[in-house]
């Protein structure tokens with residue numbers, strides 16, 4: 775499946791673990807209330823055209839270890855996150871798959887629940903304060 779931000783991932787999406795993170799860093803960088811992502815082994819990404827993505831090191835993390843965040847330089851969409859503790863996993867943002875024809879699943883793992891807005895409802899089957 776090739777999506778508009780030039781990321782190609784092996785389908786189906788339903789084979790990958792999912793998460794949502796309510797930390798303040800994810801709120802700021804996603805532009806929403808939380809980050810939602812598929813956790814994809816890096817070998818399952820068939821191609822990412824690096825010239826259309828900008829990656830920066832984000833020091834504003836709960837663990838204190840910088841994570842890598844990429845965005846599309848053509849459309850501004852958040853693309854993926856690489857956690858310092860999981861260098862072989864690419865957290866591909868749900869928004870990349872909007873309109874792809876597959877239902878975006880409820881996230882399994884829910885992180886930093888204490889930073890969620892009080893009116894939000896938990897959706898994860900595994901809710902933790904940190905990863």
Ligand SMILES: [Zn+2]
Pocket residue numbers: 795796797798799800801809886
């Ligand atoms: Zn986060």
